[in-house]
Amino acid sequence: xxxxxxxxxxxxxxxxxxxxxxxxxxxxxxxxxxxxxxxxxxxxxxxxxxxxxxxxxxxxxxxxxxxxxxxxxxxxxxxxxxxxxxxxxxxxxxxxxxxxxxxxxxxxxxxxxxxxxxxxxxxxxxxxxxxxxxxxxxxxxxxxxxxxxxxxxxxxxxxxxxxxxxxxxxxxxxxxxxxxxxxxxxxxxxxxxxxxxxxxxxxxxxxxxxxxxxxxxxxxxxxxxxxxxxxxxxxxxxxxxxxxxxxxxxxxxxxxxxxxxxxxxxxxxxxxxxxxxxxxxxxxxxxxxxxxxxxxxxxxxx
Amino acid sequence: xxxxxxxxxxxxxxxxxxxxxxxxxxxxxxxxxxxxxxxxxxxxxxxxxxxxxxxxxxxxxxxxxxxxxxxxxxxxxxxxxxxxxxxxxxxxxxxxxxxxxxxxxxxxxxxxxxxxxxxxxxxxxxxxxxxxxxxxxxxxxxxxxxxxxxxxxxxxxxxxxxxxxxxxxxxxxxxxxxxxxxxxxxxxxxxxxxxxxxxxxxxxxxxxxxxxxxxxxxxxxxxxxxxxxxxxxxxxxxxxxxxxxxxxxxxxxxxxxxxxxxxxxxxxxxxxxxxxxxxxxxxxxxxxxxxxxxxxxxxxxx
Numbered sequence: 001x002x003x004x005x006x007x008x009x010x011x012x013x014x015x016x017x018x019x020x021x022x023x024x025x026x027x028x029x030x031x032x033x034x035x036x037x038x039x040x041x042x043x044x045x046x047x048x049x050x051x052x053x054x055x056x057x058x059x060x061x062x063x064x065x066x067x068x069x070x071x072x073x074x075x076x077x078x079x080x081x082x083x084x085x086x087x088x089x090x091x092x093x094x095x096x097x098x099x100x101x102x103x104x105x106x107x108x109x110x111x112x113x114x115x116x117x118x119x120x121x122x123x124x125x126x127x128x129x130x131x132x133x134x135x136x137x138x139x140x141x142x143x144x145x146x147x148x149x150x151x152x153x154x155x156x157x158x159x160x161x162x163x164x165x166x167x168x169x170x171x172x173x174x175x176x177x178x179x180x181x182x183x184x185x186x187x188x189x190x191x192x193x194x195x196x197x198x199x200x201x202x203x204x205x206x207x208x209x210x211x212x213x214x215x216x217x218x219x220x221x222x223x224x225x226x227x228x229x230x231x232x233x234x235x236x237x238x239x240x241x242x243x244x245x246x247x248x249x250x251x252x253x254x255x256x257x258x259x260x261x262x263x264x265x266x267x268x269x270x271x272x273x274x275x276x277x278x279x280x281x282x283x284x285x286x287x288x289x290x291x292x293x294x295x296x297x298x299x300x301x302x
Numbered sequence: 303x304x305x306x307x308x309x310x311x312x313x314x315x316x317x318x319x320x321x322x323x324x325x326x327x328x329x330x331x332x333x334x335x336x337x338x339x340x341x342x343x344x345x346x347x348x349x350x351x352x353x354x355x356x357x358x359x360x361x362x363x364x365x366x367x368x369x370x371x372x373x374x375x376x377x378x379x380x381x382x383x384x385x386x387x388x389x390x391x392x393x394x395x396x397x398x399x400x401x402x403x404x405x406x407x408x409x410x411x412x413x414x415x416x417x418x419x420x421x422x423x424x425x426x427x428x429x430x431x432x433x434x435x436x437x438x439x440x441x442x443x444x445x446x447x448x449x450x451x452x453x454x455x456x457x458x459x460x461x462x463x464x465x466x467x468x469x470x471x472x473x474x475x476x477x478x479x480x481x482x483x484x485x486x487x488x489x490x491x492x493x494x495x496x497x498x499x500x501x502x503x504x505x506x507x508x509x510x511x512x513x514x515x516x517x518x519x520x521x522x523x524x525x526x527x528x529x530x531x532x533x534x535x536x537x538x539x540x541x542x543x544x545x546x547x548x549x550x551x552x553x554x555x556x557x558x559x560x561x562x563x564x565x566x567x568x569x570x571x572x573x574x575x576x577x578x579x580x581x582x583x584x585x586x587x588x589x590x591x592x593x594x595x596x597x598x599x600x601x602x603x604x
């Protein structure tokens with residue numbers, strides 16, 4: 001049974017010359033696209049499964065957390081069920097099944113994901129209901145990425161925000177060091193609940209899941225466990241237009257040879273929106289994951 | 303002035319779980335897509351410029367070698383001219399110019415690249431005419447990639463072949479160790495001059511540049527310096543269909559989150575063509591580079 005540190009792959013740190021010259025910035029790309037299951041979520045999922053005694057795990061996800069939980073359960077020999085909308089892409093359903101988990105497909109017009117989770121909670125009282133972001137173990141798992149960034153001399157790091165799990169982990173990792181850096185969030189403007197929450201001093205929810213192209217951030221709000229950490233350690237949350245998210249994805253392709261998913265391009269999108277904000281600093285941008293359907297990617301590229 | 307070892311970026315070594323399970327192979331991906339200028343060619347170009355006394359370099363390339371030579375000259379403060387067909391893609395011409403080199407655009411219907419090189423050789427007798435593959439310094443530069451592979455316990459490595467510079471370097475790197483491995487070439491079936499040469503025991507030329515999708519291998523023949531090394535150290539050259547090259551590129555996208563150019567997918571294409579050839583072995587596939595136009599890439603993906 002591997003420790004978290006031994007189970008994860010070290011992140012991939014790139015300093016792409018073409019992209020750096022184009023922007024005129026001392027930019028460091030921190031890519032989790034080659035992490036197990038293709039996103040940082042594996043760090044969280046593995047840490048949850050490793051530290052919980054249950055023999056069965058249930059998660060709700062049509063995306064990266066589902067694959068990460070499935071693979072963590074496979075490695076640690078636990079049962080796993082992932083609740084997914086019945087119209088999830090075949091690629092994603094197949095990926096969850098390939099990691100040995102059951103895909104519990106629900107018609108979201110008939111039953112919400114939360115309702116289905118409650119049903120399963122009642123049916124399977126011994127299973128652990130794993131949140132993709134609102135869990136201390138998730139934050140702790142994600143902080144392993146922050147730990148890897150401590151040595152590379154950043155002045156600031158831009159981190160995508162959905163439920164707030166990754167940025168909370170980043171805050172906690174840098175709190176453990178004697179070298180704090182500026183931690184900046186990046187959120188789609190059309191899913192700006194975290195930015196509004198930070199300004200208001202309390203968690204504000206979106207009414208419906210915002211249909212941003214950055215589908216990893218289609219959450220209703222940040223988590224209860226995450227918000228105080230964000231309040232403590234995040235200086236600012238930048239709101240990024242859909243256009244800049246796509247521009248970021250295209251620049252990674254053309255100027256860094258990096259394939260990423262739209263959510264992964266959010267932090268670069270934030271930089272593109274206001275490059276002057278980042279002059280004369282060594283800044284890191286975290287690419288949260290790389291899983292994207294070929295059709296969508298091809299459409300965004302051209 | 304950095305040594306070769308300090309100037310290059312270490313290669314990126316990936317063991318993508320999804321791809322490995324799909325193929326049922328112990329596959330290690332060795333990617334040069336994040337090398338300076340996006341391909342292994344930087345290793346060769348830097349070594350040439352570093353070790354030649356001339357203050358000016360001329361190369362012929364519409365692709366990766368041009369960018370690599372331009373950037374090496376920029377780093378080492380030399381003048382650089384890259385001869386390119388006048389219909390080269392704007393992206394490639396711009397890249398060469400962005401590295402500070404002159405792009406010498408020729409109409410290939412009026413003057414061949416070789417003729418233009420001879421013209422420049424006469425006009426600029428003090429410049430070094432840099433070959434992309436047929437040069438001892440190129441082989442030596444490329445051997446730095448082989449050196450990085452020595453420690454990872456491969457039984458075999460599959461290497462793309464165009465002019466033969468990369469595979470010659472790989473052979474020489476492993477000759478320096480006490481742990482030889484099986485070195486296998488991968489060449490497009492429609493540009494199989496190296497495979498035919500190896501069988502015939504002498505260099506055989508293509509009549510015209512073969513129009514394979516793997517445009518990095520559109521050479522007329524392997525180099526004079528490369529062929530004896532290939533004869534000495536390459537066990538076999540596999541001939542890969544265009545279809546399998548594209549299948550490799552798509553699998554890297556979907557199962558490894560790796561963006562590569564068609565030539566970069568040649569070695570995986572060779573494996574796809576005959577996976578049983580590689581069972582029960584730890585095999586490396588070298589991804590030579592990642593530079594590809596967005597339009598072409600999107601078309602190949604879908």
